[in-house]
Amino acid sequence: PSAMREILLEVPKVYWSDIGGQKEIIQKLKESIEWPLQHPEAFSRLGIKPPKGILLYGPPGCSKTLMAKALATEAGLNFIAIKGPELFSKWVGESEKAVREVFRKARAASPSIIFFDEIDALTVKRGTNSDGGISVADRVLSQLLNELDGIEPLVNVTVVAATNRPDIIDNALLRPGRIDHILYVSPPDLSSRREIFRIQLKKMSCTMDVDIEELATETDGCSGAEIISICQDAALCAMDENLEAKEVRREHFMKALSSFTRRITPEMIQFYD
Ligand code: ATP
16 A cells, blocks of 8 residues: 555646746745756856755745746756645555655656645654654654755755745754755735736736726735635626626625635734744
């Protein structure tokens, strides 16, 4: 019994232009992943090593996955996506084997990115399991550290990990030489929200009274995912009114906004800051 369904190589097809705003973080990602691949001689000349791993943290729905995919697409990297919990198996040894297999595939497919979503699942702080023994999470973590520190060097394989819970991640994983670039992906600011609406509304059919500026202002504190879902709700409102509707009007957006509850609270943002 394998711990995991087959590891799939993906070709994501997400471009930087699909991501609204978040320019600063995108620039940092390009520097740390694209530069080493495109200008390896500059790195060796200056005597620095490209990062092995990057942690993206922040509230849900704010484009962490989207960014990892765009990195792969734009730099022509193979993409292997794994969710932390997928690595767990109750069978002794199977979880470690699954981790080894992920890295083996990534090396074979290099240049590549391994995207570990929900990385917090496998890095619960040591000794916190209830039965007192070495937990599966501990074993998976040890194997992951082995791979990062590797006897076999990781050449042109970058680990991008994502989490909503940076606070529970084992510090061992974040030491220099491991996942040592840590980037906060914040909820979109006003200009990023404007961009997200612009990208989304281009795909929709709306009347002239739909005002991006107004929508961006009204969605302060929303994630990108929430903005997309507000647009979808607005279109459903239009259909609800008339199944033959050809356009979405401002009032549909207003209705969608008024029935919407934000998932990201100010307390959450404080937690990440
Ligand atoms: P989670 O922590 O829940 O895994 P995430 O930060 O990885 O979330 P994504 O999966 O990247 O979030 O985003 C979810 C969806 O929200 C995307 O598929 C996209 O439709 C939309 N979205 C989020 N941010 C943006 C953005 N900046 N521009 C355009 N779309 C966005």
